[in-house]
Each structure stands twice: as structure tokens, then as C-alpha cells.
Amino acid sequence: MQSHRFTQFLPSSLPFLVLLLLIVFIPTSSEATSREAGTVEIETHSAKTSAGEVVEYELGTLFVPENRSDPDSRIIGVGFARFKSVVQPAPAPPIFQLPGGPGSSYLMRLEDASSGELGQFMGHVNRLRQIGDVVFVDQRGFSRRGDVLSATADFSSRPPGEPSSLKDDVEQFVTFAREVAAEYKDGKVDLSGYTVKECAQDVNDLRTALGYKTITLHATSFGSQWSFAIMRLHPEIVARALLSGVEPLDHAYDMPSYVFAAIQRQWRFVEAHRRFKRYLPEGGMVEAARVVIERLEREPLAIEGQNRKGEPVKVVLGREDFPSRDPAQILELYHGHYERWARPSSGSSQGGRKMTLIGPLIDSSLGVTPERRHQLWTDPAIRYLGRDNFSAYLATADIWPSPDMGDDFRRPVLCNIPVVFAQGNWDTSTPIENTFEIAPFFPNSRVLIAEQGGHGVIEPIARQHPEAWKALELFLLTGDSSKVPARVRLQPSRGFTPPRFPLEE
Numbered sequence: 001m002q003s004h005r006f007t008q009f010l011p012s013s014l015p016f017l018v019l020l021l022l023i024v025f026i027p028t029s030s031e032a033t034s035r036e037a038g039t040v041e042i043e044t045h046s047a048k049t050s051a052g053e054v055v056e057y058e059l060g061t062l063f064v065p066e067n068r069s070d071p072d073s074r075i076i077g078v079g080f081a082r083f084k085s086v087v088q089p090a091p092a093p094p095i096f097q098l099p100g101g102p103g104s105s106y107l108m109r110l111e112d113a114s115s116g117e118l119g120q121f122m123g124h125v126n127r128l129r130q131i132g133d134v135v136f137v138d139q140r141g142f143s144r145r146g147d148v149l150s151a152t153a154d155f156s157s158r159p160p161g162e163p164s165s166l167k168d169d170v171e172q173f174v175t176f177a178r179e180v181a182a183e184y185k186d187g188k189v190d191l192s193g194y195t196v197k198e199c200a201q202d203v204n205d206l207r208t209a210l211g212y213k214t215i216t217l218h219a220t221s222f223g224s225q226w227s228f229a230i231m232r233l234h235p236e237i238v239a240r241a242l243l244s245g246v247e248p249l250d251h252a253y254d255m256p257s258y259v260f261a262a263i264q265r266q267w268r269f270v271e272a273h274r275r276f277k278r279y280l281p282e283g284g285m286v287e288a289a290r291v292v293i294e295r296l297e298r299e300p301l302a303i304e305g306q307n308r309k310g311e312p313v314k315v316v317l318g319r320e321d322f323p324s325r326d327p328a329q330i331l332e333l334y335h336g337h338y339e340r341w342a343r344p345s346s347g348s349s350q351g352g353r354k355m356t357l358i359g360p361l362i363d364s365s366l367g368v369t370p371e372r373r374h375q376l377w378t379d380p381a382i383r384y385l386g387r388d389n390f391s392a393y394l395a396t397a398d399i400w401p402s403p404d405m406g407d408d409f410r411r412p413v414l415c416n417i418p419v420v421f422a423q424g425n426w427d428t429s430t431p432i433e434n435t436f437e438i439a440p441f442f443p444n445s446r447v448l449i450a451e452q453g454g455h456g457v458i459e460p461i462a463r464q465h466p467e468a469w470k471a472l473e474l475f476l477l478t479g480d481s482s483k484v485p486a487r488v489r490l491q492p493s494r495g496f497t498p499p500r501f502p503l504e505e
Contacts, residue, residue: 035063035075040209042082047110049126050119058082059107061145062206067193074188077146078202079107079138082210086129092477093214093239094133096203100221100245100456102363103356105143106136127462127469131476132216139226140202141194141358149189149357151180163300163318170392177396180357184401191401194361196249197409200229207237216476217241220456221430225249225366228438231417232409240418240479242472245430245456248438250372250410252363253390256381258431263324266426266494269452270327275498279331288334293322293384301333305342315341324384325428328499337501364393365402369410412441418479419445420472422461424453426493446481448472454493464490 035041042060049055060080065073085091099106113121128134141149184191203226207215216239217227225247231238232249267285270276281287295301301317323329332340368376368390376390397404419442423435432449439445448468450457462469471483 035077037063037065037075038205038209039063040080040206047118047122048115049122050116053126055083055122055126057084059145062202062209064140064202064205065193066140067190068198068201070190070193073190073193076140077143078140078206079105079143079145080206081107081110081136083125083129083134085132085134086126090132092132093216094135094210094212095128095131095218095476096135096137096207096215097128098137098203098217098219098223098226099139100219100223101142101356102139102222102358102361103142104222105138107138108144110136111144124459124462127473128218128476131473135206135210135215137203137206139199139358141361142356147189149191149194149361150354151176151357152354161302161314161316163316164320165318166320166386166388166391169388170395173392174395174399177360177399181399181401191357191361192403194358195365195402195405196226196229196362197233197405199226199362200233203230204234204237213237214239217243218458218476219243220458221245221247222362224430225252231415232413235415235417238417240420240475242420242422242458242476244422244424244458245427246421246423246435246438247430248412248434249366249405250369250412251430251434251437252366253368253376253393254429254431255376255433256379256385256387256389258433259389259428260324260381260384261433262426262428262431266496267327269492270496273496273498276327276331276496278503279335279499281334285327285330288330289322289324289384292330292333293319295333296322301338303338303341305338305344307344313344315344317341320386320388322384322386328497331499332501335499335501335503337499339501360393360396361400361402364397364400366405366410367394367397369407412438415442416444417442418475418481420448420475420481420484421445422448422450422457422472424450424455424457424490424493426452427455427457429455444481446484447486448484449487451487451489452492453490457490457493460490460493461488464488 040060040062042058044056045059046054046056058081060082061077062080063075063077066076067073097106110121125134138145141147181191214237217230219227224243224245227241227243228249231241264286271280271284296317296319303315303317305313305315307313329340373394421435421439423432425432435447439447450461453460465488468485468488471485474483475481
């Protein structure tokens with residue numbers, strides 16, 4: 001998927017939504033206000049691997065100012081977990097693993113995992129423990145050992161007989177942002193403290209509190225962006241970095257043409273599939289997509305059908321409903337088979353939907369440079385993908401209280417920290433072109449392309465290519481990336497279901 005961070009607020013399955021009710025959820029903070037900034041509290045826990053091995057680890061809370069620019073800021077908690085290296089003293093700097101999102105937590109994954117998921121998680125941890133201590137860090141504002149900032153809103157489905165409308169979606173998101181900002185304006189929570197710079201300072205404070213001189217960064221997606229912020233603000237503390245799903249500081253919103261290039265790489269795979277071939281026009285998926293988008297541009301497509309209750313419904317597909325990520329749906333529309341759209345789910349979404357606030361706070365504050373904004377808005381692939389990946393956040397950047405990070409911070413600078421960029425060429429969330437753009441600014445970097453890899457390829461590489469993983473282990477251990485291959489081929493990161501309708505002879 002394209003980042004589509006907006007859709008964590010407005011689900012893509014209901015593209016036209018009406019905001020009915022907003023209730024702000026005040027965070028479930030620990031007693032952080034009575035703690036001293038820069039200190040930690042640590043408990044001992046244990047987890048069992050899939051092989052039955054019991055591994056002890058530390059589960060802790062780091063106490064930090066909510067807003068470091070405010071001398072009277074309250075103190076908040078940020079969770080972390082530390083797994084000590086198998087070898088002591090550890091042979092290499094500790095590996096700080098940073099989650100994606102914004103709005104993701106390895107600690108929550110650890111806490112909520114089933115026994116099978118926990119075994120897989122611990123397998124990943126144990127690989128890294130051969131190299132050094134492993135430290136998982138929560139994001140401020142999304143940590144059960146501190147605050148989980150969220151809001152609850154009720155939505156209903158778009159009016160029947162109308163196509164998707166990005167304009168209406170953006171207007172609703174603007175209303176949402178204003179309501180949340182007003183609710184928090186005079187409260188105890190300072191939303192202006194939730195930025196990627198503050199997250200970077202949290203990592204540095206944790207490094208100091210745990211007694212480490214330098215650290216290794218290991219991250220995917222927003223975690224890689226967070227890592228770039230750390231390397232920008234505190235290059236002296238980073239020994240090396242292994243980054244996947246690469247998201248530079250000026251790339252919070254994905255360039256549509258880069259995403260579309262990844263989609264077309266998937267289409268080439270589909271075109272070689274014998275069960276797809278008979279549905280393809282001359283010119284392949286590109287031609288099918290062109291024909292479908294032209295039809296939707298000329299006029300919306302009205303489809304008569306029934307919902308699950310047997311009631312008659314009319315579904316209208318417009319240009320913004322183009323199913324760019326599903327080749328089977330594109331081919332169904334190309335051949336005039338509308339069966340799946342003629343059986344929509346009935347009714348509106350029920351109850352409130354809780355939505356994390358850390359995403360829009362961090363992303364809208366980080367924003368983009370003026371030149372990238374112009375490129376985003378005028379990119380030719382907008383015709384197929386639209387502007388829903390960035391329109392809402394650009395429209396609300398001045399509403400969210402988190403301050404703008406500035407163009408000087410967003411623009412890349414030369415950095416000599418050794419980095420390995422491991423990137424899947426099927427990644428439609430953080431496309432491989434992101435890596436190609438940022439790698440030249442890291443002269444001590446190496447790029448590992450994972451063909452058919454999706455968003456985040458370190459784990460698939462470790463499972464499917466042990467020799468490549470050994471080279472990455474050597475890099476994490478010593479900083480030597482010379483053995484890292486330039487390219488590996490993974491099993492397809494996603495599957496494709498071909499159309500099932502019969503073709504006329």
C-alpha cells in the first residue's frame with residue numbers, strides 16, 4: 001500500500017465518510033509527573049522461545065520531558081525493553097530497534113503475542129543477541145508505559161449513489177484536527193511535544209540512562225525516518241545503522257510515481273502468471289489500467305446490485321475509486337464484470353473508532369520541503385493513485401499543535417555513518433526510489449535490493465538467505481558491509497488472485 005496514513009482516520013473501505021461524533025481520549029499516563037527526567041525504572045520479565053528456551057529481559061520506563069522547549073513541561077513515560085547479549089561483555093554496540101508507524105510498538109507486540117507469535121518474535125531477538133544487547137524503544141504518545149494519545153470518532157458510510165470524494169474526506173479531517181487541537185489546547189497534555197526530534201532525543205536520553213557510549217540503529221519504515229533524525233541530531237552516538245522500508249526525512253509522503261513503479265513491477269509478475277494471461281489485453285496490465293481510468297474519468301460507473309440483506313443498492317465508482325493495487329479488480333472492470341461491486345456490505349460502521357494521534361502529530365510537523373510538495377502535487381501518477389496519501393495532512397499541518405521541523409532539517413546532508421539500506425522493490429509503502437535518493441548522501445553505505453520484497457525485508461532475508469543474513473550480522477558486529485550482496489531474490493511478498501469470470505470466445 002501507499003503510505004495512506006490518512007486512512008488510519010478515514011478507512012479506505014469507506015472513502016466518503018461523515019464525521020458524526022468526536023470524543024477525545026485523555027491519555028492513560030503512569031505516575032510520570034513525579035519522576036525525574038532522564039531516569040529509568042526497570043522490572044525483570046521472561047519470555048519463552050519456540051524451542052522452549054526461557055529468556056529473561058528487562059522491561060522499563062524512561063522518564064522524559066513532554067516538551068523539552070518548555071522548562072515547566074510535565075514528565076511522561078516512554079517504554080523500552082532490553083534483552084542482554086548472549087556474550088558478555090557484548091562484542092558490539094547495543095542494537096536499538098525502532099518501530100514504524102508512527103503508532104506502532106514492539107512492546108505491545110511482545111505483550112499481546114500468542115505463543116506462536118512470541119516464539120517468532122524471540123527468534124528475531126535471539127539472532128540479534130548474538131551481536132549485542134537488544135533494546136526496543138516505544139514512541140512517545142504511543143506507549144502503555146506512558147501515554148497512548150488517541151481520539152474516538154463515529155463514522156457512517158458515504159451516501160448511496162455517490163463516488164468517492166477526496167475533497168469531502170479532507171474537509172472532514174480538517175474538522176477532526178480542529179476539534180482535537182481545541183480539546184487539548186488548555187489541558188495537561190502538550191501536543192506540541194510530539195515530534196520526530198523529541199523522539200530522537202528520547203533515544204539519546206535512553207542511551208545515556210542505560211550507560212551506552214554508542215548504539216546501532218535497526219529500523220523499518222517510520223523507524224528508519226526516526227533513525228535519520230537521530231543521525232542528523234546526534235551523529236556521534238550512532239556506530240552504524242541497518243535500515244529497511246527506507247523513509248528519509250523529506251519523504252513522509254510517498255511520491256505517486258515511485259509507488260506506481262512498484263505496482264508496475266508487481267504487474268509484470270502477474271503478466272507472467274498463466275491464470276492471468278488470458279484476461280490480459282494486448283499491452284498487458286498497463287493497457288487495462290489505462291482503459292479503466294479513462295472510462296472512470298469520462299463518467300462515474302453506476303452498478304445496480306443487492307446488499308447482504310437482499311435490498312437493492314446502487315454503487316457508483318468514480319475516478320478516485322480506481323483499484324490500483326488489485327490487478328484482478330482492474331481486469332474485472334476492464335472486461336465489464338462488476339459482480340464484486342454489486343454485492344457491497346450493508347449499513348454504516350457501528351460504534352466509535354479509536355485513532356492514534358501520534359501519526360498526524362509527527363507527520364504533519366515533519367511535512368515536506370516546498371520543492372517536494374510541488375512534485376507531489378503535480379506528479380503524473382496522481383492520475384492512477386490520487387492525492388489521498390498526502391492531501392489531508394498537508395491541509396491540516398497548521399492546525400495540529402506539533403511545530404514545523406523546518407526545511408533545513410528535512411533536506412539531506414552528507415553523513416559518514418556506515419549504513420546498509422535493505423529495500424524491497426515491491427514495497428509500495430516506502431518505494432525503493434526513496435533509497436536511491438538518500439543513499440548518495442551516505443558515502444559509507446551499501447544498498448541491498450530484495451527482489452519481490454515488500455515493506456520491510458530483514459526478516460524474510462534472514463529466513464530465506466542465511467548467507468546474506470551472515471553478511472548483515474558481520475555488518476552489525478563490525479560495521480563492515482563489504483560482504484553484503486547487492487541483490488537477493490525473495491519469495492513474492494504478496495499473492496495475487498486471478499479473475500474467475502469466464503471469457504467469451
